Amino acid sequence: MVPNKPHETKKYLLDQTSPDEIQKLKQYGERYLKFHWDYYCELAYQRSSVEVEIRHALLDAVVGPFKFKKWQRVLRWKYSNEPLCVAGSLTDPGGRFNIGDISKDHFKPFPALYVAKDKETALQEALCQSISKENEKRALESALANPTSTTNCSMSGKLYRLLDLNKPKKLQEFIDVIKDFRIPEDLRRRARIFKETLELATTVQNLMEGVLINNWRVWPMQFDVPAPSQILGQLVVGIGVEGILYPSKFTTKDCLAIFPQNFDESGAYIKLDDSPPSKEVLTEINCDVWRKNKTEMMGE
Numbered sequence: 001m002v003p004n005k006p007h008e009t010k011k012y013l014l015d016q017t018s019p020d021e022i023q024k025l026k027q028y029g030e031r032y033l034k035f036h037w038d039y040y041c042e043l044a045y046q047r048s049s050v051e052v053e054i055r056h057a058l059l060d061a062v063v064g065p066f067k068f069k070k071w072q073r074v075l076r077w078k079y080s081n082e083p084l085c086v087a088g089s090l091t092d093p094g095g096r097f098n099i100g101d102i103s104k105d106h107f108k109p110f111p112a113l114y115v116a117k118d119k120e121t122a123l124q125e126a127l128c129q130s131i132s133k134e135n136e137k138r139a140l141e142s143a144l145a146n147p148t149s150t151t152n153c154s155m156s157g158k159l160y161r162l163l164d165l166n167k168p169k170k171l172q173e174f175i176d177v178i179k180d181f182r183i184p185e186d187l188r189r190r191a192r193i194f195k196e197t198l199e200l201a202t203t204v205q206n207l208m209e210g211v212l213i214n215n216w217r218v219w220p221m222q223f224d225v226p227a228p229s230q231i232l233g234q235l236v237v238g239i240g241v242e243g244i245l246y247p248s249k250f251t252t253k254d255c256l257a258i259f260p261q262n263f264d265e266s267g268a269y270i271k272l273d274d275s276p277p278s279k280e281v282l283t284e285i286n287c288d289v290w291r292k293n294k295t296e297m298m299g300e
Contacts, residue, residue, distance in 0.1 A: 035190050036223035039183075039198065046181045047235075053177045055239050061170040062241060064160045068256065070273055071115045072122035073153045080151040083272060084282050086111035086260065087299025093220030097233030097244050097257040102220045110237055111298055113258045113270065113285075116248060119152050124250040126150075157270030159258070163236050165211065165246040166254070168204045175204055201228075214249050233257065242268050261294075263287040 047054060075083060090109045094100025098112035116122035179202045191198045201207040210228040219227040243258045258270060264287050271284035282293060
């Protein structure tokens with residue numbers, strides 16, 4: 001018998017560095033994050049200087065009432081007994097229009113419940129993917145979701161104070177308030193070092209592009225600051241708005257970010273359209289239900 005030959009081992013150098021280079025990269029990363037933090041703080045300060053004007057401008061943009069029927073929410077199977085829970089929106093990085101656990105020391109998280117006009121849109125928004133019908137299983141697998149274990153919930157409701165981003169012209173007064181914001185030269189100089197382009201919203205179109213940008217998660221996940229859409233959500237929640245209506249980045253069909261913490265005696269609500277699997281399942285949110293179940297619904 002001929003003995004088996006040992007397998008020949010080949011070595012490939014994929015990368016190499018030095019302690020000095022590691023230290024330089026670390027320092028560069030810290031300066032980069034500091035730059036984005038300073039940029040956020042500068043604009044936050046400028047917003048605070050016209051806070052009253054911003055509140056009035058956004059209040060003038062609010063519409064309502066808005067009634068929706070049989071809209072959809074997609075859930076992972078393990079959350080199917082909590083279809084109206086908002087705890088998921090509070091994890092890092094939050095949702096498009098609400099701030100999650102980015103940094104509790106700097107940004108107070110606030111919840112939102114997201115629904116879409118149809119199942120197709122709800123699924124794509126939930127998985128953050130554009131999905132063709134023939135690739136639905138693959139999309140679920142790449143999102144680490146069991147293709148056979150997602151739940152669609154049909155919901156209806158009524159909101160009385162809504163910001164409708166399908167009617168962007170209503171935000172012209174808001175733009176008029178913030179269009180004169182300025183970026184200090186020091187920040188512009190540092191932006192050039194990091195090859196960053198700093199742009200401010202000076203038109204309604206600029207604002208919509210920033211708020212509806214596909215990759216909004218870059219800000220909270222890479223820079224530890226809220227995205228422009230999350231800042232807008234923070235501003236409208238502060239004036240009692242109950243929801244933001246906006247087009248899906250995948251299907252362009254309507255989606256809703258609902259803020260149940262702003263439900264009051266006006267009668268705003270959202271409820272399940274069908275019978276739940278058990279009596280313990282919460283089937284409706286209104287102001288009374290939110291007050292009684294807030295802690296549980298926020299996963300606290």
